[in-house]
Amino acid sequence: xxxxxxxEVIAHRxxxxxxxxxxxxxxxxxxxxxxxxxxPRVQELVATADGAALKTELLAAVVESTTGVCETPAAALAxxxxxxxxxxxxxxxxxxRIMAAGSHPISLPEEQTVVxxxxxxxxxxxxxxxxxxxxxxxxxxxxxxxxxxxxYRALEGVLPWLPxxxxxxxxxxxxxxxxxxxxxxxxxxxxxxPRGGAPPSFGSxxxxxxxxxxxxRLGVVADDxxxxxxxxxxxxxxxxEIRMPDQPTSVELSGxxxxxxxxxxxxxxxxxxxxxxxxxxxxxxxxxxxFGPAAGLIHPDGDRVVLASELGAExxxxxxxxxAFDPARCEAELQLAAGLDGACADLVERSLVC
Numbered sequence: 001x002x003x004x005x006x007x008e009v010i011a012h013r014x015x016x017x018x019x020x021x022x023x024x025x026x027x028x029x030x031x032x033x034x035x036x037x038x039x040p041r042v043q044e045l046v047a048t049a050d051g052a053a054l055k056t057e058l059l060a061a062v063v064e065s066t067t068g069v070c071e072t073p074a075a076a077l078a079x080x081x082x083x084x085x086x087x088x089x090x091x092x093x094x095x096x097r098i099m100a101a102g103s104h105p106i107s108l109p110e111e112q113t114v115v116x117x118x119x120x121x122x123x124x125x126x127x128x129x130x131x132x133x134x135x136x137x138x139x140x141x142x143x144x145x146x147x148x149x150x151x152y153r154a155l156e157g158v159l160p161w162l163p164x165x166x167x168x169x170x171x172x173x174x175x176x177x178x179x180x181x182x183x184x185x186x187x188x189x190x191x192x193x194p195r196g197g198a199p200p201s202f203g204s205x206x207x208x209x210x211x212x213x214x215x216x217r218l219g220v221v222a223d224d225x226x227x228x229x230x231x232x233x234x235x236x237x238x239x240x241e242i243r244m245p246d247q248p249t250s251v252e253l254s255g256x257x258x259x260x261x262x263x264x265x266x267x268x269x270x271x272x273x274x275x276x277x278x279x280x281x282x283x284x285x286x287x288x289x290x291f292g293p294a295a296g297l298i299h300p301d302g303d304r305v306v307l308a309s310e311l312g313a314e315x316x317x318x319x320x321x322x323x324a325f326d327p328a329r330c331e332a333e334l335q336l337a338a339g340l341d342g343a344c345a346d347l348v349e350r351s352l353v354c
Contacts, residue, residue: 010209010224012235014151017069017144020266023239024076024258026065027057027137027247028087028351029099036344038104038135039096040113049090053083058120058134060113063087063098069144073262077255081353084251088352100351102137102172102186102246105335105343109135109176109189130193136172136186137247141258142239143265150269151233152205154240157268158261159198159276160300162230162244163284164315167308169245169257170292171331174340183332186246187289193228195221198281208233230285240265249331249350256324263319277302292330 032039040060055064065083070076087098103109110132114120124131145151166187175185182188191197202208215221224235234241242261248254280298287295293309306314312327338346 010212010235012148013238014148014235015146016238018071019144019146020262020269021069021071021144022067022073022076022258022262023069023142023237024067024080024254025140025142026080026083026100026251026254027139028063028065028084029101029104029137030061030063030091030096031099031104031344031348033092033095033097036097036099036106036348038107038112041094041096042115044094045087045090045096048093049086052086052090053079054087054090056115056117056120058114058123058131059109060115061107062137073255073259076258077251080251080254084351084353097348098351099344099347100137100247100249100251101331101335101347102170102184103135103175103189105174105340105347106177107135109133127194133189133192135176136189138186138190138243139169139245139247139254139257141242141261142234142237143242143262144237144239145265145269148205148209148233148235151235151240152202152208153271153273154265154268155199155231155233156201156274156276157271158240158242158264159231159281160284161264161315162242163281163288163295163297164308164311165242165244165257165260166246166285167288167292167295167297168312168325168327168330169248169253170289171246171248171335173332173335174343177340179336179340182289183292183330184246184289187285190228190230195226196228197230197285198276198278199227199229199232201275201278203275205233246331249334249347251353253325253331256321259321259324260315260319263321267319276300292332293328 038061067079170183172186230244284297295308309328316322
């Protein structure tokens with residue numbers, strides 16, 4: 001039995017923050033102010049913006065802007081706006097600009113410089129070409145949960161809705177200078193990572209914990225952070241982490257997705273445990289990355305197929321967030337309207353905060 005594999009309990013901080021508090025990470029690209037191509041200068045930028053909540057990421061042309069623990073999505077949005085402003089000011093002083101999107105329309109991901117930190121270098125050595133292709137960016141939302149059982153209820157309860165979040169957030173229609181026909185090129189690139197996509201059905205947090213510990217003893221993973229699912233427990237923060245949306249260009253849209261994620265987690269934790277159908281998830285994830293709001297998704301209830309735009313309107317209404325944005329539109333459409341030649345300039349302009 002899985003329980004017999006356990007030698008220790010993974011340290012956690014569940015319940016240490018206010019229930020359903022949020023912490024958010026935006027992945028912002030750095031581009032040359034003249035060419036608008038990716039520029040590997042994140043270490044200079046972080047040093048220039050000393051004191052701002054900016055961090056390195058895998059690639060040296062990406063900076064991660066993070067919030068603290070926020071009790072409301074509105075507070076998180078205010079911190080995201082401040083983070084973008086700090087990153088933008090530092091970038092401008094270096095002859096750079098920031099660009100927020102799921103992928104750079106033109107620059108080749110495999111040609112990008114990896115940040116020379118041991119955790120990134122060792123990861124690239126292990127993951128190889130799948131790591132070198134990770135020239136993609138997402139919005140990551142941590143939601144505080146009171147205990148491990150609530151963490152697992154949130155994982156299973158939110159999982160069926162993640163393809164919808166992808167469909168509404170698609171923002172990477174171009175990849176390596178090509179319009180591929182996918183509205184989110186980020187989604188399949190992420191799925192190339194080891195242990196990516198949807199988590200298996202474990203049945204409980206304890207079974208997930210036992211699996212992580214067994215893989216650690218076998219030498220497969222160093223710890224639970226070496227799992228790149230679309231949603232995953234993050235015990236060291238006391239949260240469930242949702243990693244599905246493409247990085248929005250509009251910071252206000254980032255705030256809207258934070259509000260949706262928080263409300264979904266609250267609903268899941270306060271309800272009964274329901275195990276999500278992984279087969280439906282596979283279909284919905286593919287349809288979402290291909291068609292965005294026009295995707296036909298299997299409803300989380302499993303009894304019908306509905307347009308993502310209609311399901312989005314249904315969800316926003318149910319969560320009391322109707323009017324947050326138009327679920328029939330997506331930022332990928334704005335990139336396609338600008339065209340490959342104009343997408344970079346358009347993205348840089350729309351990434352700015354007022």
